Structures are given as structure tokens and as C-alpha cells.
Amino acid sequence: MGVGRMGLPLERVSDEALLSGLATGDPEIAVAFVRRFQRAVYGVAVAVVGDPRLAEDVAQQTFERAWRHAQVYDGRRGSVRTWLTAIAHNLAIDAVRARRATPVSPEDLETLVGIVSETPERRALADDAAERVRRAVAALPREQARALVMAGIYGMTAREVAAFEGVPLGTAKTRIRAGTIKVRALLESEETR
């Protein structure tokens, strides 16, 4: 267990402090930082790009960017984990777009919609933020859940969603909007319960 300059074992240092510590160039801090977040970052990358090798490149770039941009991280807007996954997500979408016209295959989309709306009993009882989102997505009509995953995870525009689903642009926009608003409403109703 490494003990960093912060006077604490690095495993117990807060995410924010660890992120700030990257600027010191201390390799122990860098290792602790990568170790803490690599599963989440690589998980987003591989879900979006599909290919493990490309996902590794994306994950590596994510950490490089986090290190370089650490000073613009703003804790008021979300956790370090959310920030990192947002960076990984952006890079992954770019990587996919540079390589293929359609960001996702119909099979991969179905798999992912299944993953984000899967609510087995043990999960349905859990009450963390992720499970609340999962329950909300599961409660959506299937076409709205698909539209939300295409837009929110694969970064597809409404026009691309329309083409993928073979529906008019207006319908795709409505599905994205309705899905997003319903998930938000369900989250807010659970938060205030």
C-alpha cells in the first residue's frame, strides 16, 4: 500500500485529491489513479467501440487527457468517475466515427439495451443511483429505450437514429426526447420519495 504525499494511503485518498495529485508527476499517484478508474473507463470504451484493441487506445487516451486537463475538472458538476467516463465516451464515439459509417450493429444494440435495462430481483432491490437509472430505462417503451441508447451511448444524432430504425426524423426526435424526459422524471420522483 503506497503512502503518498497526502499523508494517507493512496487507496484512501479521495478521487478529487488523487486527480489533483496527478499534477505532481508522482508515479505512485498515477498508478493509484489508473488502478482506481481503469475498469470504468475501459468498460465505457469497449462498450462503445466493440473492439478490445481500439478500446485500449481509447482508455489510454482518456487517462492522458485526464492528466492534462485535471485543472479544469469541476467537482460541482459531477464526480471524477463521471468526468472520466464522459471523456472516454467522447473519445470512443470519435474513434468509432472515424472507422465506420454506422456506429453500432443491430445485434450489439440489442445486447446493450438489454444490459442497461436489465432488472433482476437483486438489482431491483438495490437503491443506488445507477439502479434507479436502470429501473427508469427498463420502464420505457422499447423503442424509446433503443433511441436513448443510440443517442446517449453511441452518440447517434436524431437523423442517424431515424435512418437506423427506418422511421421519420420527427419520430426519432420524439423518441429521444420522450425517453430522456421520462427517465429524468422517474429519477426525480424516486429522489424525492
Place this chain on the structure above:
Amino acid sequence: MSGMDCERLREEGAELALGILPARERAEAVAHLDRCPDCRAYVERLTAVGDGLLGLLPGAEPPVGFESRVVRTVRPAPDPAPPAAAGPRTRGRRLRERRFRFRAAAAGVATALAFGFGGWAVGTVVEGAPRVVAPAPHVLEAALVSPDRAGNGREVGRIYAHPADATSGHGWVYMSVDLGGGAVADGPVRCLLVRADGSVVPLGSFHVKAGYGYWGAPAPADLAPGTLSGARLVAADGTVLATARFAGAAPLASGPAGAGADERGGAGPAGR
């Protein structure tokens, strides 16, 4: 300048929050949010959905050796210079770090507005938004250069301009500077855009702290591609702090700025 009303913003708010709104609509939506706190709060609420979706993706173990590869990349090269003799080296490194800082911040802001508007970009356009993707080809980018006493240029910042196209009504300009605390340590700095014909358009002003600041603003409606040649940053007393010239643009009518040059700004022909 074309505008977006609250009704249309509410229609497109989800796409904006998920970061999938095409560039032109996004620019209009961002301009609307800049003046409408209610819609801004609305979009901020929706961004939690996009963040939440990413939070549902299962974690996955990267390939063996990933951790050490990343650490090798981000770790700075060891500095062999002993502390006593490290003056110039340290200064050099500090300058590099500073240069990196403003590049990163400006690129973050520019790309947030040019490409995506997820949860991390909701806020004022002047705040750093680490939406970090490669700049689009149509975004103009240039170094902000400050002349030193010897008459050589020193890069003190970056400026990005996304000019209005025929239909979008307006574009955006973003910049980040680190003046090093010399001419203006703390205080307002004005930004002037320079057209290809040499005329100058005041864009607005922002504050720097310890010489450092970053800022963005809508560009005038008539700033079509090809008409923008460069930009100037000017201190409150009129001193030109830095100039920029966009690649492919004709040389500025006034030529490179000299330290202490007088710039009383405002529309009209450039020239000092």
C-alpha cells in the same frame, strides 16, 4: 442573429443534453442558454440522464500491462538538473506547462461548443469544459503571439473561431491566454477581431488572473468564413498584448504588433 425561443429549446433540449445536436442547432441552443437561466436549468437536469446511462455500462478489466503503459505515457521525463542549477530549466518547464494549460482549456471550451454539449459543458461558455475531441476542420485555430523586447513572437495563448455559415446567423470565438503576469497580471482584456480587409470588430472583454484567462463569445453575424483574418488582445490602456493570424488568412493590415503599440480599438480600419 437568428434566435431560438424557449419552446424550440425544450424540443431539442434532450438532444443538446445528450451531446448529439448538430453544430448549427447547438450553437443556437447554447446562445439561448446563455441568456435563459430557466432553459439552462432544464438542460442541466436532462444531462444527468446521459451521465446515468454511461454509469450503467459494466466495468471491464483492460488487457494486462495497461496500467504501466498509461503511467509510462503520462509520467514526465525525469529532470536530471540539480535544484541549484535548475533555474532556466525550471522556467522552461513552467512555460511549457503554462502553454499546455491554455491549449487544454481553450480546446476544451472550443470543442465543447463545436462538438458536444453534455453535462460537462453545461455552464457558461467561459468555463473550462473538458469535452476533449479533435477540433473540426472548419474551426479556425491560431496562436496568440506576444512580441518580446527583441521583437520576436512568443506564444501566449490560442484562439479558436467557428465562423458563421450562410444559414446559422453567427459563429463563436474562444480563446485562452497566459500572459505570464507581465503586461496585465489581473484585469480586463479586450478582444478585437480583424477582418481580411483590415477593419476591426470589438468582440468583448474578459478578465485575466495572474495573466491567465479563457473566454468565449458569439461572433458577429457578418463574420462569414474567409472574412476573418486574425485577432488582437488589448489591455485597458490600449496596449496590444497579443495578436493572432488564422492560417490561410492574408497578413493583418497592421502587421505584427509591437510591444506597447497603441490600439484604441473599435470598428473601423485597423492600423496603429
